Amino acid sequence: MTAFSKIEPDLRAALPPKTFPNLQPRYLEEPRGRWAGRGGLLVSPASTEEVARVVSHCAEHGVPVVPYGGGTGLVGGQVSGDLEPVILSLERMSAIREVDATENALVAEAGVTLQAAQEAAEGVDRLFPLTIASQGSARIGGVMATNAGGVNVLRYGNARDLCLGLEAVLPDGSVLRGLSPLRKNNTGYDLRHLMIGAEGTLGIITAATLRLHPRPAKAGAAMMVVRDPAAALDLLNLARDRIGEGVSAFELIGRFGLDALAEHMPDVRLPLGRPDWSVLIDLGLSASGDPEAALLDLFEAGTEAGLVSDGVVAQSEGQRAEMWAVRESIPLANRKVGAVSSHDISVPTAAIPAFIPEATAAVAAVGRFRINCFGHVGDGNLHFNVFPVPGESRADHEDRRDAIKRAVHDVVHRFGGSVSAEHGVGRLKVDDLERYVDPVKLAAMRAIKGALDPKGIMNPGAVLRAR
Numbered sequence: 001m002t003a004f005s006k007i008e009p010d011l012r013a014a015l016p017p018k019t020f021p022n023l024q025p026r027y028l029e030e031p032r033g034r035w036a037g038r039g040g041l042l043v044s045p046a047s048t049e050e051v052a053r054v055v056s057h058c059a060e061h062g063v064p065v066v067p068y069g070g071g072t073g074l075v076g077g078q079v080s081g082d083l084e085p086v087i088l089s090l091e092r093m094s095a096i097r098e099v100d101a102t103e104n105a106l107v108a109e110a111g112v113t114l115q116a117a118q119e120a121a122e123g124v125d126r127l128f129p130l131t132i133a134s135q136g137s138a139r140i141g142g143v144m145a146t147n148a149g150g151v152n153v154l155r156y157g158n159a160r161d162l163c164l165g166l167e168a169v170l171p172d173g174s175v176l177r178g179l180s181p182l183r184k185n186n187t188g189y190d191l192r193h194l195m196i197g198a199e200g201t202l203g204i205i206t207a208a209t210l211r212l213h214p215r216p217a218k219a220g221a222a223m224m225v226v227r228d229p230a231a232a233l234d235l236l237n238l239a240r241d242r243i244g245e246g247v248s249a250f251e252l253i254g255r256f257g258l259d260a261l262a263e264h265m266p267d268v269r270l271p272l273g274r275p276d277w278s279v280l281i282d283l284g285l286s287a288s289g290d291p292e293a294a295l296l297d298l299f300e301a302g303t304e305a306g307l308v309s310d311g312v313v314a315q316s317e318g319q320r321a322e323m324w325a326v327r328e329s330i331p332l333a334n335r336k337v338g339a340v341s342s343h344d345i346s347v348p349t350a351a352i353p354a355f356i357p358e359a360t361a362a363v364a365a366v367g368r369f370r371i372n373c374f375g376h377v378g379d380g381n382l383h384f385n386v387f388p389v390p391g392e393s394r395a396d397h398e399d400r401r402d403a404i405k406r407a408v409h410d411v412v413h414r415f416g417g418s419v420s421a422e423h424g425v426g427r428l429k430v431d432d433l434e435r436y437v438d439p440v441k442l443a444a445m446r447a448i449k450g451a452l453d454p455k456g457i458m459n460p461g462a463v464l465r466a467r
């Protein structure tokens with residue numbers, strides 16, 4: 001691959017000076033500090049046409065392009081490794097181009113933060129339901145490129161389900177204009193779905209048409225103590241039977257996470273103390289609904305069925321926020337403990353109760369560790385994180401991380417699950433993709449990459465090994 005220096009003078013001559021901000025260290029780092037970039041030319045265009053001009057130059061001279069959104073990706077896709085690429089930041093493309101409450105659609109440029117998109121939807125009394133803890137920094141382009149998930153997938157689906165159209169610059173610099181909000185459009189291949197989840201390896205997303213939903217008029221939340229993960233699943237089914245689509249989120253919380261909160265973030269109030277297993281249930285209902293009554297009814301039915309032994313229903317928006325603070329603070333408390341290895345995996349929901357003890361046993365066969373298993377149980381996505389026992393630290397086990405990861409992923413694979421549920425492949429999971437994914441799928445992916453990006457300039461080394 002050609003280094004950026006070959007085209008830097010031409011690019012600077014072709015674009016306004018503002019397009020070339022200083023390369024701050026954050027563009028070469030990632031949130032967990034496990035990957036670092038060596039350098040690159042930071043280019044931050046202000047329009048789709050400018051993005052196309054940059055990509056055309058790169059394509060002509062074989063210079064690698066690494067797209068950069070908010071930099072919150074957890075698998076190293078936005079970090080250039082040892083290339084000398086053009087780091088193409090979409091941060092200056094931050095306009096909401098259109099919001100249409102009648103069409104239930106919002107057109108956001110790639111650099112709009114997820115939170116700003118949510119707020120723009122709220123401005124017309126609509127909901128953009130994709131919710132992740134990094135939403136203040138993550139940007140629409142990155143959210144689409146990683147097919148982000150989060151806590152509301154159960155009800156509203158992931159980024160793919162919430163995207164009606166895309167505009168993207170392809171690896172040769174041409175512009176794919178597909179922002180139509182049409183719900184029905186069967187005119188051949190839907191290229192939007194190729195770009196979503198491609199992690200910048202097939203082109204640069206410059207704007208997206210987002211699918212909006214009605215805002216639930218009434219919200220409610222409860223935490224309930226369950227016997228075990230199997231009881232949590234039975235309770236979820238009971239909740240769906242009784243409340244239907246109104247169940248927006250259903251999160252499993254293990255004891256380890258609560259212990260970590262008590263030790264490292266004692267300000268976070270734990271409404272139910274520290275049970276072995278509990279769930280956080282969130283509801284969004286229409287104006288005629290009564291979330292508190294629905295949750296009390298669920299609590300009673302769950303208790304009667306022997307699934308629930310204790311619980312608390314939020315009596316105010318403040319209490320609901322307190323419950324969410326518990327769930328959202330667990331990853332932060334985890335970070336303070338320091339995981340040896342973290343796994344963002346999914347298995348079919350019915351397999352969750354059998355998966356957890358098998359994966360725990362597989363880790364125990366590698367060594368003595370503690371497990372924090374929690375997450376979006378409603379969609380089969382668990383965070384299965386492995387921690388050192390008290391008195392030891394993450395640094396003591398650096399040499400065992402690969403063995404732990406392999407042990408957990410082998411069990412995931414045996415259960416027909418995915419070794420990347422929502423964070424993507426990036427550079428971190430390229431080996432896993434090769435090991436676990438269907439070879440026919442892998443061959444088709446390589447063929448698509450070769451056809452759209454014959455010079456291999458788009459985010460080389462992410463998702464697929466660089467040729």
Ligand SMILES: Cc1cc2nc3c(=O)[nH]c(=O)nc-3n(C[C@H](O)[C@H](O)[C@H](O)COP(=O)(O)OP(=O)(O)OC[C@H]3O[C@@H](n4cnc5c(N)ncnc54)[C@H](O)[C@@H]3O)c2cc1C
Nearest residue numbers: 069070071072073077139141142143145148149200205422
């Ligand atoms: C605290 C925390 C909580 C998180 N929680 C969740 C969660 O619940 N669910 C979840 O799914 N993820 C979660 N994430 C991961 C991350 O926030 C998401 O992957 C997010 O979608 C990344 O968006 P970004 O703009 O930061 O992308 P970046 O990190 O900048 O980039 C991510 C990938 O997308 C590519 N890319 C970025 N912009 C574009 C573009 N415009 N066109 C093409 N490719 C592009 C990059 O090259 C890279 O491969 C979390 C991260 C953190 C730090």
